[in-house]
Amino acid sequence: MFFFFYVYNKGVPAMSAVEVKNLTFSYDGQTNAVEDVGFSVEKGTYCTIVGRNGSGKSTAAKLIAGLLDKKSGTILIDGIAMERENLLEIRRKIGIVFQNPDNQFIGSTVRDDIAFGLENHCVPQAEMDGIIEHFAAEVGMTSYLESEPSRLSGGQKQRVAIAGVLAMAPEILIFDEATSMLDPQGKDRIKQVIRTLHEDRSLTILSITHDIEEVSMSDQVVLLDKGKLVMSDTPEAVFSSEDRIRKTGLDIPFSMKLAKELKRYGVRLDETLRIEGAVEELCRLRSTK
Amino acid sequence: MPIAFDKVSHIYSAGTPYEFKALDDVDLEFSEGKMTAVIGQTGSGKSTLVQHLNALLLPSSGTVRVMDREITAGTAPKGLKKLRGEVGLIFQFPEYQLFEETVLKDVSFGPKNFGVSEEEAQKRAKEALRLCGLDEQYDERSPLELSGGQKRRAAIAGILAMDPQVLVLDEPTAGLDPRGTEEMMKLFRTLNTKRGKTVIIVTHDMEQVFVYCDEVVVMADGKAAAHMSARDFFADSSICRSMNILPPAIIRTCDALREAGFDIPKEINTTSALAKCIARQVKRHG
Numbered sequence: 360m361f362f363f364f365y366v367y368n369k370g371v372p373a374m375s376a377v378e379v380k381n382l383t384f385s386y387d388g389q390t391n392a393v394e395d396v397g398f399s400v401e402k403g404t405y406c407t408i409v410g411r412n413g414s415g416k417s418t419a420a421k422l423i424a425g426l427l428d429k430k431s432g433t434i435l436i437d438g439i440a441m442e443r444e445n446l447l448e449i450r451r452k453i454g455i456v457f458q459n460p461d462n463q464f465i466g467s468t469v470r471d472d473i474a475f476g477l478e479n480h481c482v483p484q485a486e487m488d489g490i491i492e493h494f495a496a497e498v499g500m501t502s503y504l505e506s507e508p509s510r511l512s513g514g515q516k517q518r519v520a521i522a523g524v525l526a527m528a529p530e531i532l533i534f535d536e537a538t539s540m541l542d543p544q545g546k547d548r549i550k551q552v553i554r555t556l557h558e559d560r561s562l563t564i565l566s567i568t569h570d571i572e573e574v575s576m577s578d579q580v581v582l583l584d585k586g587k588l589v590m591s592d593t594p595e596a597v598f599s600s601e602d603r604i605r606k607t608g609l610d611i612p613f614s615m616k617l618a619k620e621l622k623r624y625g626v627r628l629d630e631t632l633r634i635e636g637a638v639e640e641l642c643r644l645r646s647t648k
Numbered sequence: 649m650p651i652a653f654d655k656v657s658h659i660y661s662a663g664t665p666y667e668f669k670a671l672d673d674v675d676l677e678f679s680e681g682k683m684t685a686v687i688g689q690t691g692s693g694k695s696t697l698v699q700h701l702n703a704l705l706l707p708s709s710g711t712v713r714v715m716d717r718e719i720t721a722g723t724a725p726k727g728l729k730k731l732r733g734e735v736g737l738i739f740q741f742p743e744y745q746l747f748e749e750t751v752l753k754d755v756s757f758g759p760k761n762f763g764v765s766e767e768e769a770q771k772r773a774k775e776a777l778r779l780c781g782l783d784e785q786y787d788e789r790s791p792l793e794l795s796g797g798q799k800r801r802a803a804i805a806g807i808l809a810m811d812p813q814v815l816v817l818d819e820p821t822a823g824l825d826p827r828g829t830e831e832m833m834k835l836f837r838t839l840n841t842k843r844g845k846t847v848i849i850v851t852h853d854m855e856q857v858f859v860y861c862d863e864v865v866v867m868a869d870g871k872a873a874a875h876m877s878a879r880d881f882f883a884d885s886s887i888c889r890s891m892n893i894l895p896p897a898i899i900r901t902c903d904a905l906r907e908a909g910f911d912i913p914k915e916i917n918t919t920s921a922l923a924k925c926i927a928r929q930v931k932r933h934g
Contacts, residue, residue: 410825411797411825411827411828412795412796412797412823412824412825412828413795413796413797413798458823512690512691513690514690536823539822539823540822540823542689542690542852543852543893543894544689544690544892545690547894569823569824569825569826571826608825608826608827608828609825609826609827610826610827610830612897613897613898613901613919614897614901616919617901617919617922617923617926620919620920620922620923620924621923621926621927623920623923624923624924624926624927625927625931626923626926626927626930626931634897634900634901634904635904637901638901638904638905638908639908641905641908641910641926641930642908642909644930645909645910645929645930
């Protein structure tokens with residue numbers, strides 16, 4: 360059935376899921392919204408893209424998803440160049456979920472909405488229900504299949520949008536501030552769904568976010584400022600320079616703020632990204648000193 | 649002049665199959681000159697509540713007292729326009745409401761509409777724009793050319809230009825980056841402390857409530873379930889947790905440390921105080 364959509368080449372040397380070189384784009388032909396940006400994301404990586412409002416994050420994501428046409432540079436998706444003749448093949452590999460859940464519905468029921476993409480991909484009618492139900496279950500929306508999307512909460516709408524994208528069996532999922540309009544419960548639920556997809560299916564995730572906790576949990580952080588790449592590295596490395604944090608309008612996790620204060624009192628912590636880790640380490644310090 | 653809700657209910661689509669009681673017999677008094685957070689889950693009635701403050705919504709029953717006016721069921725209060733100049737309401741995603749050719753024109757629209765001369769309106773608009781962190785270079789630009797964060801500032805400046813005594817903000821920082829959020833919250837705090845504005849802010853962000861707000865109103869199922877000082881609200885994190893609200897990181901850290909056997913006094917509310925307290929205990933065992 361639909362399992363054959365998910366064949367992963369585990370064990371095979373990693374090829375970058377996304378490779379971007381010298382990427383430049385301009386909306387008005389004068390100023391570049393994205394300028395000479397280059398980074399690569401290995402398969403199965405949870406990558407967060409961060410930067411101030413207007414730093415070019417969403418533009419970069421749309422370029423990678425093939426929704427905008429680059430001015431210059433190279434984008435390779437799974438080794439395939441983003442060029443007109445490859446666009447269909449590339450679009451099959453990438454799914455994108457946007458910020459505003461209201462803008463991404465087509466179907467009159469949740470079931471129809473998830474079916475829409477499948478119909479476009481000419482999936483046989485006989486297989487469709489199985490696929491729809493599978494992905495509705497994956498995001499916890501099974502009991503809403505016959506509901507009208509407009510009657511759902513923001514968080515539920517985003518889960519349906521994710522199910523619709525998942526049904527297309529992408530290898531790379533892009534979330535463009537997919538939780539920023541949701542309340543805390545809705546946010547947590549979506550973050551859980553994304554994390555599960557990453558861990559269980561080793562999907563490559565590109566998540567544009569302002570959520571510092573999400574950033575600190577990710578494998579790789581791509582930091583943009585005024586359309587340019589500042590760095591692409593681990594969260595520890597990105598958070599390490601106070602000057603850089605200040606200049607690019609980022610915040611740092613609370614545990615790091617605490618670690619910095621503790622240093623002033625002569626207490627050094629190794630684990631600084633997670634509160635739980637910091638507390639465990641403090642316990643050890645207390646018992647061994 | 650206090651802002652008070654006296655047994656206020658609000659029913660949407662009354663008499664239809666979609667009838668929905670968004671506010672249910674709310675009794676509540678907002679403290680003057682304070683910065684109060686209105687929190688609660690989606691659908692708990694937060695937005696409905698604050699839209700009564702400038703009579704954008706009228707109660708289905710009960711009385712809302714704002715400034716020196718009474719707003720009751722079905723009766724649009726006298727001097728509605730004046731009330732709206734005194735109580736500035738900023739909606740979620742206010743940038744969708746920008747409409748003029750230039751930023752300066754957009755921000756002057758409010759005061760002009762209230763009968764202020766062109767010159768005076770521009771003066772107020774400029775002052776409001778600077779307060780919101782938009783300098784001269786933006787005055788003559790089209791609002792459409794601004795970034796999301798800048799649009800948000802321009803929209804807020806449009807309300808500030810009318811110099812309202814009460815400022816009501818419905819999720820003013822949703823979608824802003826961390827720095828933008830901090831700058832915006834500091835602005836509201838300054839308006840509150842330096843200019844004596846009463847600020848009422850609907851938010852989901854407990855970090856902001858913890859750092860900036862004096863009082864907390866918790867909405868649940870259309871009722872004001874709690875109204876207390878922010879200090880008391882966060883002193884006992886079980887209140888947050890029982891409402892399914894994630895407490896601020898510092899409170900979560902204090903809880904985790906206490907559970908691990910550290911002695912963390914209730915009064916600790918800054919990172920440096922917490923660090924000092926921890927350092928003492930880590931070293932004492934040395």
